[in-house]
Amino acid sequence: MDINKLVRPNILALKPYSCARDEFKGSARAFLDANENAFMHPYNRYPDPLNMDVKELIAGINGCRGSQIFLGVGSDECIDMVYRVFCRPGVDNVVAIDPTYGMYSVCAAINDVEYRPVPLNADFSLDADRVLAATDSNTKAIWVCSPNNPTGNAFAYEELRALLERFDGLVIVDEAYGDFNDGESMISRLDALPGLIVLRTFSKAWGNAAIRLGMAFASETVIDLFNKVKYPYNINALTRSQAMDMLGRADEVAALAAEIVKVRGDLATRLAALPTVRRVYPSQANFLLVKVDDADALYSYLSGRGIVVRNRTNVNLCDDCLRVTVGTPEENDLLISALNDYER
Ligand SMILES: *Cc1c(COP(=O)(O)O)cnc(C)c1O
Numbered sequence: 001m002d003i004n005k006l007v008r009p010n011i012l013a014l015k016p017y018s019c020a021r022d023e024f025k026g027s028a029r030a031f032l033d034a035n036e037n038a039f040m041h042p043y044n045r046y047p048d049p050l051n052m053d054v055k056e057l058i059a060g061i062n063g064c065r066g067s068q069i070f071l072g073v074g075s076d077e078c079i080d081m082v083y084r085v086f087c088r089p090g091v092d093n094v095v096a097i098d099p100t101y102g103m104y105s106v107c108a109a110i111n112d113v114e115y116r117p118v119p120l121n122a123d124f125s126l127d128a129d130r131v132l133a134a135t136d137s138n139t140k141a142i143w144v145c146s147p148n149n150p151t152g153n154a155f156a157y158e159e160l161r162a163l164l165e166r167f168d169g170l171v172i173v174d175e176a177y178g179d180f181n182d183g184e185s186m187i188s189r190l191d192a193l194p195g196l197i198v199l200r201t202f203s204k205a206w207g208n209a210a211i212r213l214g215m216a217f218a219s220e221t222v223i224d225l226f227n228k229v230k231y232p233y234n235i236n237a238l239t240r241s242q243a244m245d246m247l248g249r250a251d252e253v254a255a256l257a258a259e260i261v262k263v264r265g266d267l268a269t270r271l272a273a274l275p276t277v278r279r280v281y282p283s284q285a286n287f288l289l290v291k292v293d294d295a296d297a298l299y300s301y302l303s304g305r306g307i308v309v310r311n312r313t314n315v316n317l318c319d320d321c322l323r324v325t326v327g328t329p330e331e332n333d334l335l336i337s338a339l340n341d342y343e344r
Contacts, residue, residue, distance in 0.1 A: 001194050003221045006140055006169055011085050016228040022049065047237040050227065054240060057247040058215060062187050062200075068217055070226040071235050075176060075201045075214030079103050081226045082172060082197065083111035086140045095134045096143035097126060099150060099315045101174060104143045119316055124151040124281070128162035141170040146186075147177040150312050150323045152283030154181045157189070164193050170222075172197045177285035179205030179257045180264075187217050194219045204286060205257040206246055211239040260286050264326045270336050271324070277339075278320075287325045295320040298342065305338045 004012060021033060037044045055066035072078040087094065089112035096104050098117030108115035118134045121127055131142060142163055147154040163171050173186045175198055186198045198217040203209035213235065216226060246253065268280045271290055276298060279291040292298050295313035299322060302309055310323040324335065 001168060003194060003219065003225075006086050007225060008086060008088050011225065011229060014228060017232050019046070019049070019232060021046070043237055045237075047233050047235060047240060049232050051235055051240055054235075054243055054247070057244070061247070061250055062185065062217065064187050064190060064217060065220075067220050068190055068223060070216040070218070070223050070230075072214045072216065072226075072230070073234055074203065074212045075174065075199045075216075076103055076107075077230070077234065078197075078199050078214050078216040078226075079172075079174075080107045080111070081216070081229060082141055082170065083107050083113055085222075085225050085229055086170065087111060087113040089113060092138045092140045093136070094141045094143060095131060095139055097131065097145070097148065099148075099312075099317060100143065100145045101149045101176075117316075120148075120151070122317065124148070124153045124317065126155055126159050128159070128166075131163060132166055135167060135169070139167075139169055141172055142167055143172050143174070145174040145176070147175075147181050147284040149177070149285070150287070150289055150310065150315065150318060150321070152281055152285050152287065152289050154183050154284040156183060157186070160186075164189075164196065167195070170195045170197055172199065174199040176201045176204055179254070180261055180286050181284040183284070190217060190219065194221070197222060202243065202246065205260075206253055207256070208242060208246060211242045213239050213243055257286075260326050263329070263332065264288065267324075267326055267332050267336075270332075271339075274336075274339050274342075276342055287323050289318065290322050290324055291320055292322060293320065295322050298322065301342055302335075302338060307335055307338055309335075 019034065034046055036046065051071055052066055055069040058069055059066040070078060072081065093114035093116055094108055095116045095118060098119050105115045116134045118131045144155060144160060175185060178185055178200060186196060190196055200215045202211060202213040264283060264286065268288055271277050271288065272280045276292050277290055278293065281289040295311055299309065299311040312318040312321045312323050
């Protein structure tokens with residue numbers, strides 16, 4: 001598979017912006033190249049454009065190479081990058097499982113790329129033949145999210161295998177909730193699968209949604225293309241510094257994710273016991289998809305009590321479903337006590 005054959009011709013031909021600091025090799029004594037203010041430490045200087053040291057730490061945690069990592073302003077930038085690098089506006093298309101995370105279709109619309117949703121089975125499993133049947137010669141990418149938002153289930157490698165082996169384009173597996181899943185990450189398959197892109201983020205288990213840092217893991221060819229197209233200094237110095245701090249606390253993050261998984265189990269049991277709850281779906285993420293008698297009514301009731309959940313009733317396969325994030329013990333108690341007071 002030749003990745004370069006998938007790339008938009010204008011991107012393949014692009015000569016990226018190059019700053020003087022990229023061109024200079026060695027140890028500098030005076031930075032007089034970028035028209036910064038020489039005073040006002042420490043934020044007066046432009047940040048590192050590539051953050052290789054951050055990537056090496058991330059690579060160590062995920063068992064890959066730093067050169068296989070792109071850092072974006074949230075996973076959202078990584079998602080947008082797929083369109084900007086690979087999809088010709090008005091010509092190419094992408095295929096995605098449905099329901100799934102909303103940004104894949106929003107970014108498709110922004111980039112004028114046709115988006116083809118393919119329904120999951122009623123039990124939220126994936127029909128690879130149906131997904132493949134939706135592709136054609138202009139399909140550049142297939143979007144999969146695992147564990148999937150909002151359904152909560154993860155797709156094992158065996159379920160994705162047909163897509164990865166038979167589709168001649170990119171398969172993106174968004175593992176935003178991967179830290180809550182006991183299954184293996186697709187990152188270990190990168191060297192065998194040149195069309196695979198895996199997304200991860202600091203926004204969920206890593207507890208740092210505010211710093212806006214997401215990661216794409218892919219072949220060096222894909223990563224080089226992303227780096228060529230991104231804004232030169234997309235990751236700011238405050239984000240970088242907080243990320244470095246968090247990467248030194250990986251054990252703490254893993255322990256907290258395990259605790260959230262445990263609380264998720266308790267919360268599922270408590271929710272399932274309520275009269276208005278018809279079903280709590282199994283989850284490999286830090287949220288629960290809950291089918292209730294009347295999602296709109298329950299959503300309004302909870303809003304009135306100051307409790308914000310996500311109403312997914314208008315989403316395919318999610319009739320009368322609310323998506324509830326696992327909160328602090330206090331927040332979970334507040335939810336359960338409001339639900340106990342709820343009169344149908
Ligand atoms: C929350 C979420 C993200 C995170 O996006 P960021 O831009 O990194 O905050 C990515 N993918 C999915 C499926 C999500 O639910």
